[in-house]
Amino acid sequence: MPNFCRYFDSGGYFFLTVVTYQRQPVLLDPKIRSALKIALKATNQKYPFKIHAWVLLPDHFHAIVELPDALLPQRVSMIKRLTTQGSKFQSAITLTDNERFQRRGKLWQPRYWEHRLTSERRYRILLMYCYTNPVKHRLVECVGDWPYSTFHRDVERGVIPPEWRAISFY
Structure with missing residues (x-):
């Protein structure tokens, strides 16, 4: 397996994608969603960060985060570890190995996957990408129909226009 090297300057905005093992569609399970929420809060207490946008889909999530430092890998690792522990996740895919190795x-x-956002234009493009992702994956017909994102929060705050609710690819 290749050994990837990540380089982070101190702080900045990042677009982040985290995917489930073999794209298992399990993230909308209430137990896992709850564990993920708790993991985000615990991670934010140890390594503060700000979530500007978030969308949770069955097998992955996207986020636009603002960091005060270069510790994105530690944050992602902690979120993943605490979510797995908190949900006591058992995968049908790996159950045989799990039983064998306990x-x-x-x-x-x-x-x-992550990359630094270096312009307001790129930020807006990826914000739109986050919020239209459930439509792209045909989980809902319109952006405003998806409950697992910060979309509705951003509309209420005036960050994005309410007209975005009706965005659809159909």
Whole structure:
């Protein structure tokens, strides 16, 4: 397996994608959603960060985060670890190995994807990408129909226009 090197300057805005192991569609399960919420709060207490946008889909999530430092890998690792522990996740895919080695199943792919946002334009493009992702994956017809994102919060705060609720690809 390749050994990837990540380089982070101190702080900045990042677009982040984290995917479940073998794209298992388990993230909308209430137990896992609750564990993820708790993991985000615990991670934020140890390594503060601000979530500007968030969308949770069955097998992955996207986020736009603002960091005060270069510790994104530690944050992602802690979120993944605490979510897995908190949900006591058991994967049907890895159950045989889990029984043999007496361990829990894999919830997350070992890696994640991120890139630094260097312009307001790129921020807006990826904000739109976050909020239209459930429509792209045909989970809902319109952006405003998806409950698992910060979309409705951003409309209430005036960050994005209410007209975005009706965005659809159909």
